[in-house]
Amino acid sequence: MNDETILNNLIAELKRGTQVLAVLGQLHQGRYGYSLLQDLGEKGVQIEAGTLYPLLRRLESQGLLKSEWDTTETRPRKYYVLSPLGIETYASLLREWKALVENMEWILKEN
Amino acid sequence: MKKEYIERYIYAVTKRLPLAMRDDVSAELSANIQDMIAQDPENEALLLEKLRKLGHPRVLASNYRGKERYVIGPEYYDDYINTLKVVGVIFVTVSLITGFLEAVTGFSNPGIPEVITAVLTGLLDNLWSALLTAFAWTTAGFWIAGNVGQKTNTADWKLSDLPDLPEPNVEGISRFGTVVELVVGVSFGLIFVTLMRNGLPYFNQPVINPLIPFFYLSIALDLIVGIVKLAYGQWRWPVVLVTTIEHFYGVIFAYVFLSSDFLSPSVFQAIADNSKFTFAEAQSGFATGKTVLIWLIVVGTILDIIQIAVKWLRSKSKV
Numbered sequence: 001m002n003d004e005t006i007l008n009n010l011i012a013e014l015k016r017g018t019q020v021l022a023v024l025g026q027l028h029q030g031r032y033g034y035s036l037l038q039d040l041g042e043k044g045v046q047i048e049a050g051t052l053y054p055l056l057r058r059l060e061s062q063g064l065l066k067s068e069w070d071t072t073e074t075r076p077r078k079y080y081v082l083s084p085l086g087i088e089t090y091a092s093l094l095r096e097w098k099a100l101v102e103n104m105e106w107i108l109k110e111n
Numbered sequence: 112m113k114k115e116y117i118e119r120y121i122y123a124v125t126k127r128l129p130l131a132m133r134d135d136v137s138a139e140l141s142a143n144i145q146d147m148i149a150q151d152p153e154n155e156a157l158l159l160e161k162l163r164k165l166g167h168p169r170v171l172a173s174n175y176r177g178k179e180r181y182v183i184g185p186e187y188y189d190d191y192i193n194t195l196k197v198v199g200v201i202f203v204t205v206s207l208i209t210g211f212l213e214a215v216t217g218f219s220n221p222g223i224p225e226v227i228t229a230v231l232t233g234l235l236d237n238l239w240s241a242l243l244t245a246f247a248w249t250t251a252g253f254w255i256a257g258n259v260g261q262k263t264n265t266a267d268w269k270l271s272d273l274p275d276l277p278e279p280n281v282e283g284i285s286r287f288g289t290v291v292e293l294v295v296g297v298s299f300g301l302i303f304v305t306l307m308r309n310g311l312p313y314f315n316q317p318v319i320n321p322l323i324p325f326f327y328l329s330i331a332l333d334l335i336v337g338i339v340k341l342a343y344g345q346w347r348w349p350v351v352l353v354t355t356i357e358h359f360y361g362v363i364f365a366y367v368f369l370s371s372d373f374l375s376p377s378v379f380q381a382i383a384d385n386s387k388f389t390f391a392e393a394q395s396g397f398a399t400g401k402t403v404l405i406w407l408i409v410v411g412t413i414l415d416i417i418q419i420a421v422k423w424l425r426s427k428s429k430v
Binding site for chain 1: 136138139140142143145146147161164165166170171174175177
């Protein structure tokens with residue numbers, strides 16, 4: 001493995017940890033899969049479509065999201081929103097994240 | 112045409128998923144894909160680009176499935192490979208011996224070419240199926256251990272569970288090399304013994320026959336040395352011991368065999384008849400050859416024993 005690949009892999013690992021938090025953070029209102037993908041992209045969170053859609057399903061199966069089919073328009077579209085458990089979990093995750101960021105700044109500052 | 116590509120893609124993904132998930136994933140994917148190409152629905156290039164972003168159907172399907180599934184999981188892999196090697200060696204050795212015995216019981220009075228072809232074909236047939244069987248059993252065993260039932264609790268281990276240390280400073284023995292040595296040595300040994308038993312032209316059968324049990328003993332010693340080497344993996348004292356015994360035996364046996372009249376005089380006659388050497392010259396030529404060969408074997412074996420002894424003593428003196 002060359003150096004660039006190693007770096008890219010490490011960067012991907014770093015980002016992967018933050019993906020769930022970012023996704024949950026966007027779902028206080030109901031969102032369609034594709035528009036969520038675009039919004040995240042616009043805000044700088046690069047997530048693959050092939051990763052996001054299965055992730056949404058998984059979060060739903062864990063009870064953190066609720067989904068519904070919107071049949072009001074010409075084609076039916078599925079949208080996801082945070083469940084009550086999801087809202088709680090997001091709040092906890094956010095706290096953890098802030099603590100993590102503080103710790104990281106502290107430890108990184110020493111260098 | 113357009114719609115079909117989307118449907119075919121979704122089918123390629125969902126056919127790899129469990130039944131329960133298929134309808135739901137299918138509907139959701141369809142909706143998402145339509146969204147992704149909404150700006151230009153008839154554009155095939157756009158469709159391809161978006162589908163590629165979703166990923167190869169196999170990859171997307173495994174993302175939907177979620178948890179990683181292995182035949183042999185990463186935590187078992189190293190043990191699996193090592194077990195494969197050991198089981199493989201055992202199966203191969205057993206199959207070689209049975210193959211040889213099978214091949215040879217069919218004959219009453221075979222000549223050299225028949226014995227060799229029979230043994231080699233027997234060995235190869237058995238070798239391949241032995242390797243396959245070893246692989247199948249080992250893989251099945253590890254698959255069951257890893258995937259069936261609860262995961263073993265890796266947290267609950269005790270200090271006494273830890274394996275003994277290999278002795279430091281002692282030279283290792285290549286497993287693969289030992290296996291090759293064993294397989295080649297035993298098979299050629301068996302071929303040779305069979306030929307001896309069935310009689311070769313120009314060989315003095317009455318002189319050879321009493322020596323045949325000692326041939327078998329020599330093969331058995333080789334087998335033992337091979338097994339001990341595999342078991343210890345290092346030049347520790349048991350390995351040094353059996354190797355030295357085997358070497359001594361080899362030298363003594365070579366001496367006894369070579370200095371006996373194992374060739375019948377007819378061979379000298381044949382040489383005399385077909386060349387410009389006389390019977391007496393042929394006979395003395397062979398005698399000289401035998402002496403040289405004996406000396407070579409003795410010197411070679413002594414050097415080898417010295418080498419092993421040095422290795423062993425060196426390991427003892429290092430602290």
